[in-house]
Amino acid sequence: MTEYNFNGQNCHGDKIKAKNLNFYYGSFQALRDINLDIPGCAITAIIGPSGCGKSSFLRLLNRMNDLIYGSRIEGTIELDGKNIFDRDVDVVELRKNVGMVFQKPNPFPISIFDNIAFGPKQHGKKSKIELEEIVENSLKQAALWDEVKDKLGQSALALSGGQQQRLCIARVLSVEPEVILMDEPCSALDPMATLKIEDLMRTLAKNYTIIIVTHNMQQAARVSDTTAFFMMEPDRAGSLVEYGSTSEIFTNPKDKRTEDYITGRFG
Amino acid sequence: MEIRTDFNRRLREIQDDILIMGSMVEAAIITSIKALKERDIDIAKQLISDDALINRKRFEIEEKCIKLIATQQPLAGDLRTIISVLNILTELERIGDYAAGISKIVLMIGNEEHLKPLIDIPRMADKTTLMLRKSLDAFIKQDADKARAVIAEDDDVDNLYDQVFRELLTFMIEDPRTITRATRLIWAAHNLERSADRVTNICERIIYIVTGKMEELGASNY
Numbered sequence: 001m002t003e004y005n006f007n008g009q010n011c012h013g014d015k016i017k018a019k020n021l022n023f024y025y026g027s028f029q030a031l032r033d034i035n036l037d038i039p040g041c042a043i044t045a046i047i048g049p050s051g052c053g054k055s056s057f058l059r060l061l062n063r064m065n066d067l068i069y070g071s072r073i074e075g076t077i078e079l080d081g082k083n084i085f086d087r088d089v090d091v092v093e094l095r096k097n098v099g100m101v102f103q104k105p106n107p108f109p110i111s112i113f114d115n116i117a118f119g120p121k122q123h124g125k126k127s128k129i130e131l132e133e134i135v136e137n138s139l140k141q142a143a144l145w146d147e148v149k150d151k152l153g154q155s156a157l158a159l160s161g162g163q164q165q166r167l168c169i170a171r172v173l174s175v176e177p178e179v180i181l182m183d184e185p186c187s188a189l190d191p192m193a194t195l196k197i198e199d200l201m202r203t204l205a206k207n208y209t210i211i212i213v214t215h216n217m218q219q220a221a222r223v224s225d226t227t228a229f230f231m232m233e234p235d236r237a238g239s240l241v242e243y244g245s246t247s248e249i250f251t252n253p254k255d256k257r258t259e260d261y262i263t264g265r266f267g
Numbered sequence: 268m269e270i271r272t273d274f275n276r277r278l279r280e281i282q283d284d285i286l287i288m289g290s291m292v293e294a295a296i297i298t299s300i301k302a303l304k305e306r307d308i309d310i311a312k313q314l315i316s317d318d319a320l321i322n323r324k325r326f327e328i329e330e331k332c333i334k335l336i337a338t339q340q341p342l343a344g345d346l347r348t349i350i351s352v353l354n355i356l357t358e359l360e361r362i363g364d365y366a367a368g369i370s371k372i373v374l375m376i377g378n379e380e381h382l383k384p385l386i387d388i389p390r391m392a393d394k395t396t397l398m399l400r401k402s403l404d405a406f407i408k409q410d411a412d413k414a415r416a417v418i419a420e421d422d423d424v425d426n427l428y429d430q431v432f433r434e435l436l437t438f439m440i441e442d443p444r445t446i447t448r449a450t451r452l453i454w455a456a457h458n459l460e461r462s463a464d465r466v467t468n469i470c471e472r473i474i475y476i477v478t479g480k481m482e483e484l485g486a487s488n489y
Contacts, residue, residue: 252479
């Protein structure tokens with residue numbers, strides 16, 4: 001039986017499927033033969049040493065690498081069964097469905113309200129009432145509403161780092177995505193702000209598919225449902241070594257290289 | 268270059284501590300049976316008070332494990348090792364209690380003659396301490412097959428216990444005045460039988476360290 005959640009997403013089965021994926025920067029192969037099925041409405045963590053291609057993979061999921069001159073892709077990434085590299089895919093629409101939160105909070109230097117309303121406006125929402133509703137909902141979902149509801153007109157840059165990152169998450173949520181990509185979302189935050197974001201991620205995972213790249217092994221272990229371990233091969237191309245439930249990966253990994261990495265014996 | 272040198276050193280230290288505690292427990296079993304055989308109250312009393320040293324060692328190792336978990340966030344094989352060490356500690360500590368239990372039986376017996384020369388009970392003790400030594404060897408070598416082989420040896424201890432029980436039963440049937448003395452020896456044998464079961468629990472933990480699978484293998488008849 002297909003289950004749909006509140007934003008009309010199909011939460012059943014795999015949301016994203018990478019098949020035989022190769023990725024090159026010019027002549028340099030950054031990813032080799034990645035096959036990875038990412039479950040819907042769950043958190044998937046991608047871990048691995050620096051340079052293993054985990055961020056490159058994440059960026060492929062909403063075609064951010066399109067902008068890099070000389071980059072080339074082989075294979076497919078299916079989102080709900082549709083290859084995102086097909087010619088008829090509207091990249092703007094794709095990036096609305098697959099939002100991204102970056103390492104460093106990057107609010108626009110405008111008011112809190114306008115930060116959130118920016119995306120919906122771009123997508124044609126003009127009515128003030130509608131925008132107010134979107135801003136409130138997005139901030140509530142990002143667990144930031146209570147802290148900023150009385151100062152929506154103030155500059156977003158006046159918020160703390162943790163608040164700014166939650167604002168960025170609210171900004172992603174405002175355009176009603178289905179997938180949220182997070183590239184080291186807590187690396188610039190203090191432990192308390194980090195735990196807040198992690199709590200938020202667990203709440204959001206009920207309705208969104210979240211993929212997080214992290215160097216923080218404990219974070220991957222704490223928040224994710226499934227974990228993928230990437231590693232660099234001798235020619236420096238990144239490949240998927242092991243993929244499985246997070247509890248299995250962190251208590252009883254099958255591959256010696258995964259064991260060595262997560263126990264800190266290399267990397 | 269070895270990474271996590273400090274962590275590795277501290278983990279090895281814990282493994283060495285387990286060996287030390289294991290040999291303390293082994294010595295306790297051997298001594299308790301010597302006290303029983305010779306009805307030596309002084310040795311028995313000493314052993315009962317020395318049980319505190321085993322308990323202290325247990326807490327000392329446990330504390331090291333907790334510290335390592337809190338400060339080093341061990342994962343995968345390291346995590347399985349530390350969690351298993353915590354379980355193994357409990358098993359060893361209980362075997363120490365069984366040795367102290369046998370010593371308390373020695374105090375109850377006092378100067379009373381044994382019903383018969385003790386043969387099978389010392390055999391049970393030899394077998395149990397051998398199992399214990401082998402299990403600690405399997406722990407250090409992280410050898411699941413060795414651990415499984417030790418578990419299989421528990422049947423020998425169970426069979427000896429059966430034998431002791433049957434034999435003492437015949438004494439009791441023939442002469443009910445022997446019931447008290449016979450029952451005390453059955454208690455002593457039971458302590459050894461339980462000790463061997465604890466060793467099989469240790470072996471199950473070793474298998475978990477190596478394979479990541481929890482297996483219930485040492486199902487005892489008692």
